[in-house]
Amino acid sequence: DQQVKQNSPSLSVQEGRISILNCDYTNSMFDYFLWYKKYPAEGPTFLISISSIKDKNEDGRFTVFLNKSAKHLSLHIVPSQPGDSAVYFCAAAPSGTYKYIFGTGTRLKVLA
C-alpha cells in the first residue's frame, strides 16, 4: 500500500514556464512534508518543506502548496530553468516521528 503517491513519472516544461509537480497521500496522520531534488549518482537534496498547520510555503522560485482536505500537495517552480531538470521526490512523516515515506518521484525535464 503506497501511502505517498506521485502519479506522474515524468514532466516536460519549457524554460521560463511554470513546473507543477503533484503528490497525494493517504495517511491523515502525516503532518510534515518535504520535497527533494535528485540528480543522477547523487543523494537527494532538500528543497522545501511544509507543516500541516500551513497551506503554503515559499522559498525563492519554489512554492509548496498543501491541501489537507484533499490530502494533496504540489510543488511549483517559477520560472523553470534547465538546471531544474532532475527527479523530484515528495516525502511525508507522521506527527512526532521522522519516519518519512517517500513517493516514487517525478522526472522533470526543462527544455531550453
Place this chain on the structure above:
Amino acid sequence: DAGVIQSPRHEVTEMGQEVTLRCKPISGHDYLFWYRQTMMRGLELLIYFNNNVPIDDSGMPEDRFSAKMPNASFSTLKIQPSEPRDSAVYFCASSWGYEQYFGPGTRLTVT
C-alpha cells in the same frame, strides 16, 4: 562542512559474502537514517537513530540486515549473508530536525 560521507561509493560482492556500508553524518546532527533505493520499491527507510540509539528499525527487511551507531560520528549497515536481491543504492542521511541531508549513496551489486 563536508556533508554526509558514505563509503564505499560502489561495492560489488558475491552472494553469501558479508557487506559493510559506512556513514559519517554531519557534525552536530543527532538523527541518522539509512535508506535503500530500488527501481521496484523506490526510496524506503530502513532504520533511524537518535543520539546513537535506534528508534525505528521496522524497515529493515530481514535479520540479515543490521545497523549500528557506536558514536555520534559513525554508523554502519551490515548485510550478512548478502543476496542478489540486496542490490540497490543505499543512502545515509542525517538531520537535527525535519530536513534530512543525504550522502551520495553506496551502489551495491551482489552477483
